[in-house]
Amino acid sequence: MGLLLCALPLAGRAADGLWQSLIGGKPDLFLRYRFEYADDARPTLKPAYASTLRSALGYRTGTFHDVSLYFQIQDVRVVGSEHTFNDGSNRVSDRALIADAESTEIQQYYLRYGGLPKTVLTLGRQEITHRPAPFQRFVGDVAWRQHFQSFDAVRVLSLALPKTILDYSYIWNVNRIFGEDNPLPDAADFRSNSHALNLQYSGLAGIKLEGYAYLLEFSSPRSRRFSTATAGLRVQGDRGLGSGLRLAYAGEFATQHDYSNNPNHIAVNYALAELGLSYAVGGILESLGLKYDYERLEGDGGARSFQTPLGTNHAFQGVADRFLITPGDGIQDHFVTFSARLSGVQISAVYHRFLSDRDGYAYGSEWDLQAERAFGSHFLAGLKWADYQADRNAINVARNSATSQAFDLTRFWAYVQYSY
Template identity: 40%
Template sequence: MFTVRTVTRSLLLASTTAILSMPMTAHSAEDPADSLAEAVTGGTAYLNVRLRYENVDQANFTEDANAFTIRTKLGYKTGTYEGFSGVVEFEDSRNLADEKYNNTINGLGAIYPVVADPSHTEVNQAYLSFTGLDGTKISAGRQSINLGNQRFVGTVGWRQNDQNLDSVTVVNTSLPDTKFFYGYVWNVNRIFGNDSPAGDHSSNSHLFNAEYSGFEYGTVTAYAYLLDNNDVAGFSTNTIGVRFAGKAKVADKTHVLYELEYANQTDAKDNPGDYSVNYILASGGVGFAGASLTATYESLGSDDGNVGFATPLATLHKFNGWADKFLATPAAGLDDLYFTGAYKFDGALKGLKAAATYHKFTSRFGDVDYGTEFDLLVAYAIDKNYSVAVKYADYNADTYSVDTQKLWFTIGLKY
């Protein structure tokens, strides 16, 4: 019997018959290798491919951007020997059609809107880890780092080129229900690729993050992100904050959802500013039988209209609307009041989910209406290897930027 799942999977299988299969068995920390050679040869290879079409209709351009790209990640994780293991991962992003979009480095910015996916090939990750200390993992090299909900530190995984950090990290879980993270970052490999002058930022930054999940109703996170950017002085900031997030069961299959967060940011190092601004998040909602409804208020403060709260290491696409109009916080700050409804299907349509969000944007300083946005997502995880998604964003400008509509169609596979 044919179903949506089997038909879609068959189409994807037919289009990916050339995918390399590399069956290997990894050695875990509980089952370490007997020799270095065994650890190196007895690891696990993995493959991740994402094919995407993106259209951008932006009011201040006569031409739409149309990008048809593919991103391929090929990686290998070794087994563990004497507490040591390693990861190496290559990433390639390619344009598959006529380059009718501004990829930020192709000189087409006067004709087309931005789709920040330049063609590139690079070492995406390459690091060594040591787990020989009880409850501790130390890693050094180029790493993918996502902290919390990625509001302050993330890989920007939505774009075809990840943001990764050249860093030394320490993760400790020796205390019950507690996770400590520390990272020293000396270089930020940004999404714009190796050929862009904005592709790398030299850094002397320190990242601290501590989570405690022992409370019945949620997880408490405290953090301090001390950023020293040697290339963009305005990105040098000290951000210190605390977050609480969780859910509480109120009936069968029904939960109350909540998040509260506060942070303060000041200028640091060579930052020419002299300011102190606040970040506030308050969110509440209800989840029941696969559905959820939430209302959220997020505020990125302003110093009297002179400078806004900055999040230069964030996965910015996750926040303040998928049209990406607020990747840089306006000098007058940003208040984002938004409402989200989502549903995860079960039964014959298990793996299918849909979500819709409405945003109302205003300035933090001066209470100026920036605009509104409607976002829509329909995604289908066919199985653990294959997925498809359609995503849409419609930003309607009042006083900030211009009307913008974006549409994406994505096919993903991973092994």
């Protein structure tokens, strides 16, 4: 009886500590309204218009015995008519695709444990990224769309080794951007048995090394073409040249092979070379930048091309989204980026020239323009425009009309968002 009486205050304090951790957390809120226009030159499609609002409300508890919880609900609403665009599930087949379908769903819910030295374990539905937004080539949250991509996974993130980030995830389901209510096969989810490993080392002055391995296995007949094993290495860095001038560079190489249940024989490579200059001006014109990139995703025809099914692909090969899936003949992308910051407005202009990897014919070219400004620490507004002009050469028309790279595509966005 005495032991029981002694234990009661301890149990009471533990319960009180748990309660305080639950109510002593922090909420977060994200709101984004966006208007999008898409004019797809495929002969069966009319221009599309979408007016949508994304609302995401989350809550992170305090820590109790090194454990915290996070929960986030996401809602996407069409403001106005939902029949003026194809959202990927509404069966509006005579309009261009704008993949922002209405739905309400649990976007994230996970348990996080931080009791190990410089290591965090996360279990549950979570957003996973390995590089800063939006340039998440292999694993990303696709935060440009109103539905963000999340993963049902266990993740280990460790800083235990000096100047090293070790990031490993086992993923059993991918919650895709088309929403849980999408009836089309594989649109809502990719059932998965996948491993994602990323290592980053910053122990060399001005240089960052990144190595990665992605073993992706997807279970359905439609998605297993993306079951691949990818391994690669990236080197990037920058250095000051004096008088406000900086040089930035990056190089990357990866190899990809068919893996597990993939029915195709795949042996293709990826390469990137980047060189840029930036200049801190000062005054109203705060900065200027100029950058050249060459990116190559090999393809041997058919389904044998380098793919990145979990990446934020909107940020690559032009934001018009003609190349979200790498064509069978692969792609070479030569692009030049001009950037400036003027009175708080971030401006960019990008010109792309697209060639196939196999046979070297032209797909087309694209201009991408964007202006974006933050207002304080919570508000942001922007305008964005993309214009893809297809090359109508005989090979491109014959091989890529069915997958639409042989047709022009123009998109325009206006958006405003609030985050807390």
